[in-house]
Amino acid sequence: MTNNIRPATSPEWQKIKTVLLDMDGTLLDLHFDSHFWLEHLPKRYAELHKLDHASAQAYVIDEITKEQGTLNWYSLDYWANHFKVDIVALKKEVQHLIGFRSDAIELLKFLETHQAQVILATNADHHSLEIKLPVTGLDQYVDHIVSSAELKIAKEDPAFWKALAEKIHYDPASSLLIDDNESVLDSAREFGIQFLYTIMQPDMRSPERTLTRYPGVSKFSTIIS
Numbered sequence: 001m002t003n004n005i006r007p008a009t010s011p012e013w014q015k016i017k018t019v020l021l022d023m024d025g026t027l028l029d030l031h032f033d034s035h036f037w038l039e040h041l042p043k044r045y046a047e048l049h050k051l052d053h054a055s056a057q058a059y060v061i062d063e064i065t066k067e068q069g070t071l072n073w074y075s076l077d078y079w080a081n082h083f084k085v086d087i088v089a090l091k092k093e094v095q096h097l098i099g100f101r102s103d104a105i106e107l108l109k110f111l112e113t114h115q116a117q118v119i120l121a122t123n124a125d126h127h128s129l130e131i132k133l134p135v136t137g138l139d140q141y142v143d144h145i146v147s148s149a150e151l152k153i154a155k156e157d158p159a160f161w162k163a164l165a166e167k168i169h170y171d172p173a174s175s176l177l178i179d180d181n182e183s184v185l186d187s188a189r190e191f192g193i194q195f196l197y198t199i200m201q202p203d204m205r206s207p208e209r210t211l212t213r214y215p216g217v218s219k220f221s222t223i224i225s
Helices: 031-048 053-066 076-083 087-093 104-113 126-136 158-167 182-191
Strands: 018-021 117-122 144-147 175-178 195-199 215-217
Touching: 031 053, 031 087, 053 076, 076 087, 076 126, 087 126, 117 158, 126 144, 158 182, 175 182, 182 195
Parallel strands: 018 117, 018 175, 117 144, 175 195, 195 215
Antiparallel strands: none
16 A cells, blocks of 8 residues: 555445445544534633633643544543533534535445445444434444444454454455544454545545545545446
8 A cells, every 4th residue: 555545446346245334534524523522622621611712722632632543532421521521412512513424325325225234333432323323314324333332442453343243244355444544444454354445535624635545535426336
C-alpha cells in the first residue's frame, strides 16, 4: 500500500459473501460527532464548570486524544464520568445533525439485492446506537449490529475481527469492509479480511482526504456500478 489516493473501483461482488460496514464516518456523516466533541461538548463543559471556552476546548480535546483507539475513546459512560457531565443529554441537544452521508442509502439498497450478509460493525457504544438508530433507521438495512463495547475489544485490535467471527460466522477471505478509520482497516487486513475500502470524506462539511493507504470511496456509486 502506498501513501497516495487510490480511487476505489467495484470489487468482484460475486466473491463477496459478507459485507462489514462501519457506522460513523462511513454510513453516517461524521459531522455530528466532530461538532459534538470538538465544539458542543467544550462549549457546554465551559458553561457547566464556569470556565472560558478556549481553556475548556483545549482541555476536552487533550483528554479525548489520550484515549484514541481504545474502548474508552468510544464509551459515553467513560466520558460522562470523566468530565462529570451527562454526555447522552448533551448529544441529544444536537441530534438534529445526525444523518447519512450523501449516497449511503444507495449503497444499502444495493446490498439488499446482493446475496451477502450485512453486518454493522461499529465502535459506537449502546448509548450512541440508541441515539442514532431511531433517527436514521439504519438498523432496517443490516442483518446484524455488533459493537466493540459488546465484544470488549476495539476494532483497532485484530482480535475484534476474530471475536466477531466467533459471534457471527463469516469468512474473511470472502468479506468486504468499508471503514473511514485506516487503523481499523489495518487490523482487519491483519486478520485476513480480503476487500478493504476507506472513505474520502467522512465529515461531509470537511474537505476530502488527500492521503489514503486503501482504495478511497468518494461516491458509493463507484463500487456498486
